[in-house]
Amino acid sequence: MNELMVAKLTTFQFHTIVFTVFVLTSQILSSQTRKKDSIKGETIKTVNIYKKNFKEIIPAQVLQGEELERLNSHSVADALRYFSGVQIKDYGGMGGMKTVNIRSMGSQHVGVFYDGIQLGNAQNGQVDLGRYSLDDLEEISLYNGQKSEIFQPAKDFGSSGSIYLQPKTPVFTGNRKTNLTIRAKSASIDLFNPSFRLEQKISKRIAASFSAEFLQSDGLYKFRYGRKYPNGATASDTISKRYDSDIKAKRFETSVNGTLNNGSWNIRGYGYISNRGIPAPIVKNRFKARGARMLDENYFVQANFRKKLFPKLETQLKAKFAYDYTYFNDTVLSQSAMPAINTYIQREVYVSSSNLYSITPNWDVSLNGDFQYNTLDADLYNFSYPTRYTTLVALATTYQWNRFKFLGSLLGTFTSEKVKMNFKPDDRREWTPAFFMSYQPASIPELTLRAFYKNIFRLPTFNDLYYTSVGNTFLKPEFTHQYDVGFTYQKKYDRSLFKGLYIKVDGYYNKVTDKIVAIPTTNMFRWMMLNLGKVEIMGADVNVQAELMLGKVKLRPLLAYTYQSAKDKTITKGFKETYYGEQIPYTPRHSGSFTLMADYKDWSFNYSTIYVGERYDGQQDNIRYNYIQPWYT
Numbered sequence: 095m096n097e098l099m100v101a102k103l104t105t106f107q108f109h110t111i112v113f114t115v116f117v118l119t120s121q122i123l124s125s126q127t128r129k130k131d132s133i134k135g136e137t138i139k140t141v142n143i144y145k146k147n148f149k150e151i152i153p154a155q156v157l158q159g160e161e162l163e164r165l166n167s168h169s170v171a172d173a174l175r176y177f178s179g180v181q182i183k184d185y186g187g188m189g190g191m192k193t194v195n196i197r198s199m200g201s202q203h204v205g206v207f208y209d210g211i212q213l214g215n216a217q218n219g220q221v222d223l224g225r226y227s228l229d230d231l232e233e234i235s236l237y238n239g240q241k242s243e244i245f246q247p248a249k250d251f252g253s254s255g256s257i258y259l260q261p262k263t264p265v266f267t268g269n270r271k272t273n274l275t276i277r278a279k280s281a282s283i284d285l286f287n288p289s290f291r292l293e294q295k296i297s298k299r300i301a302a303s304f305s306a307e308f309l310q311s312d313g314l315y316k317f318r319y320g321r322k323y324p325n326g327a328t329a330s331d332t333i334s335k336r337y338d339s340d341i342k343a344k345r346f347e348t349s350v351n352g353t354l355n356n357g358s359w360n361i362r363g364y365g366y367i368s369n370r371g372i373p374a375p376i377v378k379n380r381f382k383a384r385g386a387r388m389l390d391e392n393y394f395v396q397a398n399f400r401k402k403l404f405p406k407l408e409t410q411l412k413a414k415f416a417y418d419y420t421y422f423n424d425t426v427l428s429q430s431a432m433p434a435i436n437t438y439i440q441r442e443v444y445v446s447s448s449n450l451y452s453i454t455p456n457w458d459v460s461l462n463g464d465f466q467y468n469t470l471d472a473d474l475y476n477f478s479y480p481t482r483y484t485t486l487v488a489l490a491t492t493y494q495w496n497r498f499k500f501l502g503s504l505l506g507t508f509t510s511e512k513v514k515m516n517f518k519p520d521d522r523r524e525w526t527p528a529f530f531m532s533y534q535p536a537s538i539p540e541l542t543l544r545a546f547y548k549n550i551f552r553l554p555t556f557n558d559l560y561y562t563s564v565g566n567t568f569l570k571p572e573f574t575h576q577y578d579v580g581f582t583y584q585k586k587y588d589r590s591l592f593k594g595l596y597i598k599v600d601g602y603y604n605k606v607t608d609k610i611v612a613i614p615t616t617n618m619f620r621w622m623m624l625n626l627g628k629v630e631i632m633g634a635d636v637n638v639q640a641e642l643m644l645g646k647v648k649l650r651p652l653l654a655y656t657y658q659s660a661k662d663k664t665i666t667k668g669f670k671e672t673y674y675g676e677q678i679p680y681t682p683r684h685s686g687s688f689t690l691m692a693d694y695k696d697w698s699f700n701y702s703t704i705y706v707g708e709r710y711d712g713q714q715d716n717i718r719y720n721y722i723q724p725w726y727t
Contacts (some may be wrong), residue, residue: 151242151499151532152544153582153598154258155637155654158233164691164700168279168287170234170259171223175704176687177236178635178654179600181680182223188283188313189341189370189388192224196238196255197604198631198660198681199574202552205253209261209349209362211396211414212249214442216468216482219555225366225392226259229277229289230305230347233260238600238635239548239576242501242530244460247412247446248486251462251505251528254550254574254604261362263351264293264301271295283339284312299353306346313339319376336373338385343368357401366392374425389421394442406453412446436473443467456494463487470556478560479514501530509553517567519559524571526550540585548576558610558623566623572610578602580635594641604631609664628665629678633658648693655686676716682707682724703727 155177162173171182171192181195193201202219205212213221237256250256266273273293280286289307296302315336321329349362367390374385396414403409417440424434448462464486471479490503505528510521528548535541551571559565580600587593609627634657642649660681662673677683684707692699705726710716 151501151530152237152239152546152578154235154237154241156233156235158235161691162228162231162234164698168228169224170226170228170231173228173234174223174236174257176652176654176689176702178637178656178686179238179633179658180236180656181682181685183680185372188285188311188339189368190224190339190372191220191222193220194223194257196236197576197602197633198629198658198678199254199604199606200552200572200609202555202572203254203550203574205249205256207250207256207258208364209259209360209396210398211247211412211444211446214416214444214466214468215418215440216442216556217418217420217438217440217470218557219552225343225345225368227289227307227345229275229307230261230291231259232262234258235260238578238602239530239546240503240528244458244490244492244501244503245408245410245448245450246460246462247448248462248464248488248505249446249466251488251490251503252486252507252526252550254548254552254576261347261349262291262303264295264303266293266295266301283315284310286310296350300350301352302348302350304346304348307344309341309343309345311339311341313337313341313371315339319379319381330379334381337381337383338371338373341368341370343370354401357399359397359399361395361397363395364393366390384425386425387423389419391417391419393417406451408450410448412444412448414442414444416440416442416444439471441467441469457491458493459489459491461487461489468556470560474561476515478516478518478565480518480556480560481512482509482556483511484509497534497536499532501528503528505550507551507553513560516560519554519567519569522553522571524551540583542582542584543579544581545579546576547578548574550574550576554610554623561623564623569610569623570608570625572625573607575605575607576602577604591642591644592640593643594639596637596639598635598637600635602631602633602635605629606631628663629660630663631658631660633660646694650691652689652691653686654688655684657684659683673715677710679711679720680709680722682709 157173157176169192171184171194174180174194175182179197181198183193183195183201185191194204195201196204206221206223207213208226215221235258237258240251240253240256241258264273271294275291277290278288287307287309289305291303291305293301293303313336316333317336318332319334320331323329344367345365347362347364349360351360352358369389370387372386372388394414394416396412398410398412400410401408420438422434422436422438444464444466446462446464448460450458450460452458466484468482468484469480485508487506488503490501492499492501505526507524507526508522511518526549528546528550530544530546532542532544535543551573553571554569557565558569559567578600580598583595583597585595587595606627606629608625609629610623610625611627636655638653640651658681660678661675662671662678664671664674685705687702687704689700689702703726705724707724709722710720711722
């Protein structure tokens with residue numbers, strides 16, 4: 095025990111020394127960059143040729159630049175909590191997977207795009223947002239429905255909601271050709287998180303960047319555990335430690351960005367390696383470490399090319415190769431007599447071509463085509479080793495008539511699969527439309543009214559179809575129908591106190607059919623995937639921002655609020671379950687966030703808080719036993 099304590103202290107002291115060196119180095123570099131001069135910064139960035147007003151038929155929720163840096167957030171998942179209509183699923187601890195769910199339609203319906211290309215996971219359809227650092231991002235944006243733009247890959251039309259993560263583009267001041275940023279974060283739970291980013295200007299049109307990050311934490315924290323008898327008497331009440339939340343992770347990323355005449359290109363490489371614990375449930379006072387462990391390696395290389403070929407014709411090409419390795423050691427005997435120790439390997443190849451043609455100054459059309467190839471290998475017994483071929487074609491148009499704007503798209507999805515053993519599903523063909531419109535009244539130019547309808551689906555994942563003893567190759571796609579109406583009011587004021595106001599309100603109704611769920615069969619140890627569920631969701635998102643001046647102090651309060659009534663309407667063979675019509679698990683009716691930013695000369699202050707209302711856990715009945723109390727931070 096003493097040896098462990100000595101080792102622990104030595105590690106802590108080492109972290110402290112390294113942290114101090116990083117902080118001092120950062121201060122020196124920071125002091126150099128704070129020198130004021132009149133020379134403007136020079137940016138090597140993507141050339142945005144397509145800049146029409148059609149882009150904002152449905153406005154996005156955006157965090158960018160200084161606003162993003164000032165939030166008390168350590169990962170993309172933390173930052174997304176400040177958006178309305180979003181639920182973050184955190185599977186526990188520093189190392190637990192973190193996914194996002196928009197308007198309660200499920201994580202598999204959310205498309206996450208990194209530098210313009212979707213992050214894929216054909217195995218379970220979920221993207222772990224904890225792998226992506228805020229240090230290298232300059233903007234996070236969230237769209238309900240889809241981005242209201244037609245010059246984009248066909249995959250961008252294929253999600254119920256989309257999140258775009260835009261990495262930083264190198265900016266060089268004056269004659270400077272090299273930028274170096276060094277950061278280090280340290281906190282309780284033995285957190286040690288150094289990182290650096292190097293940018294190099296190669297020529298007037300080309301710049302490169304390289305960044306790396308290391309994250310380590312033992313994840314240990316104290317918590318209070320108590321149980322009561324049915325009569326209210328205390329059965330146990332103790333303070334214990336939470337184990338199995340540790341993580342060691344390395345991330346590295348490099349990119350080369352360039353510009354052409356009427357065009358741009360970039361190549362990006364990304365790698366992430368982690369070894370992390372996954373906490374086990376605490377049952378009958380079993381507090382010691384016994385959780386699962388997961389090792390994963392994720393690599394991808396992707397490229398973008400964009401150019402205006404003729405005055406009315408623009409094209410862009412995208413390509414990507416991704417490799418994902420996962421080792422999972424489940425030490426908790428949950429569904430099988432033996433602990434599961436498995437490895438999974440995914441490969442993905444993706445190519446895309448998008449073409450935009452301007453018929454008139456107010457009327458554009460686009461034709462976009464994608465092809466994607468996915469494989470999954472696993473050392474599971476009797477595994478199918480599936481390969482999926484996906485082709486997507488999207489035809490879209492935008493038109494502006496006086497103060498009306500319209501956008502319509504039709505997406506065709508064609509899939510076929512091959513397996514080395516067992517059965518495979520039939521080939522699929524689906525056509526799904528979407529319509530968006532907005533209107534800006536002449537009498538109130540600050541007001542914009544909007545509405546949209548979108549029909550889209552998600553394919554069953556490889557786990558849904560082929561997971562041994564659980565998968566079901568007869569599954570149908572899970573469809574969503576989305577209806578949204580809302581308005582935006584934005585106005586600047588020339589007053590001494592009140593400088594600006596922004597209000598965005600949306601009401602929506604979503605219907606999910608053929609929801610893919612796992613249900614027990616002959617006993618609790620054998621489950622099967624089935625199309626059973628139907629969910630109806632009604633809700634409202636409200637965003638309010640203001641800008642105030644109190645003397646020389648600039649204040650910017652931001653408020654986001656979400657109301658959701660997400661009810662299970664599943665009827666199985668004419669029978670209603672006990673939870674029919676009740677709120678679905680882990681979905682609060684009320685949630686929101688508040689942020690206050692204050693600036694005085696070179697000083698800045700930031701306060702932020704998040705509130706999540708009462709919910710019910712994975713046991714679907716809304717009874718006291720399944721109740722989860724509200725939380726805020």
